[in-house]
Amino acid sequence: MSLLETEELTKQFGGLTAVDHVNFEVDRGETRAVIGPNGAGKSTLINCITGMLEPTSGRVIFDEQDITGMEPHVAVQTGISKSFQTASIFPNMTVKENVELAALAAEHGSFQLNFMRKRETLDEVHRISERMLDAVELLGRREETAASLPYGDKRRLEIGIALASEPDLLFMDEPTAGMSPEETDATVDLVERLQDELGLTIVLVEHDMEIIFRIADRIAVLNRGSVIADATPDEVRGNEDVQEAYLGGVEL
Numbered sequence: 001m002s003l004l005e006t007e008e009l010t011k012q013f014g015g016l017t018a019v020d021h022v023n024f025e026v027d028r029g030e031t032r033a034v035i036g037p038n039g040a041g042k043s044t045l046i047n048c049i050t051g052m053l054e055p056t057s058g059r060v061i062f063d064e065q066d067i068t069g070m071e072p073h074v075a076v077q078t079g080i081s082k083s084f085q086t087a088s089i090f091p092n093m094t095v096k097e098n099v100e101l102a103a104l105a106a107e108h109g110s111f112q113l114n115f116m117r118k119r120e121t122l123d124e125v126h127r128i129s130e131r132m133l134d135a136v137e138l139l140g141r142r143e144e145t146a147a148s149l150p151y152g153d154k155r156r157l158e159i160g161i162a163l164a165s166e167p168d169l170l171f172m173d174e175p176t177a178g179m180s181p182e183e184t185d186a187t188v189d190l191v192e193r194l195q196d197e198l199g200l201t202i203v204l205v206e207h208d209m210e211i212i213f214r215i216a217d218r219i220a221v222l223n224r225g226s227v228i229a230d231a232t233p234d235e236v237r238g239n240e241d242v243q244e245a246y247l248g249g250v251e252l
């Protein structure tokens with residue numbers, strides 16, 4: 001059984017079918033990519049899985065549990081997490097406080113019936129926060145105000161915030177968007193390390209084909225809401241439908 005499976009997942013916006021009967025699966029431990037032209041439905045698919053959007057029909061099964069239509073803060077308790085754009089950062093708080101707050105929110109969900117464990121919860125929050133700040137290489141900047149971080153570090157902090165719930169599965173939607181080549185390289189290295197060191201399963205939506213071919217184990221290609229290919233990087237690279245849909249026939 002895969003860690004995550006969607007069954008005929010569909011999302012309509014009025015007359016537009018943004019995600020069209022998608023069957024998408026993710027195995028534990030893999031780095032999975034979703035690619036496709038602009039407007040293909042990549043973000044809508046991820047948002048339907050993580051609970052940001054309610055699917056029109058179909059199901060989402062995570063770790064053998066039906067999580068279809070769960071609110072994101074509920075889905076996070078099952079072990080699913082998404083790295084959000086800078087909106088999730090509290091700019092006036094320090095780097096450490098941002099991650100601790102996210103860890104506390106996640107812990108509070110799991111301990112909410114046991115208020116007596118407050119001390120243990122706070123120790124746990126501190127421990128998780130240090131571990132995740134280390135993973136995203138922000139330990140040295142933990143006392144700095146989030147607003148003062150350079151752009152690449154802010155994006156890393158978002159990933160740290162997403163990691164604070166100790167997810168099994170992390171979604172990242174175009175994590176390198178707007179980054180310089182150096183920041184992009186650092187982010188790719190980070191994604192690879194997260195998989196190695198934290199044993200994370202990662203689903204990555206990415207525009208940059210080079211990045212995808214470098215780090216993905218398997219690639220699903222979306223076009224107009226449908227999966228037109230789902231295979232290894234080498235197979236996808238050679239797939240004519242993909243070349244046609246993605247680049248209008250230009251060699252990848």
Ligand SMILES: Nc1ncnc2c1ncn2[C@@H]1O[C@H](COP(=O)(O)OP(=O)(O)O)[C@@H](O)[C@H]1O
Binds near residue numbers: 037038
């Ligand atoms: N909230 C929304 N309301 C209406 N249409 C939307 C909404 N979100 C996305 N769409 C449309 O759904 C399609 C897929 O969008 P999206 O999932 O953002 O594509 P991608 O992430 O692959 O670029 C596009 O045609 C887009 O315009």
Ligand SMILES: [Mg+2]
Binds near residue numbers: 043
């Ligand atoms: Mg998108």
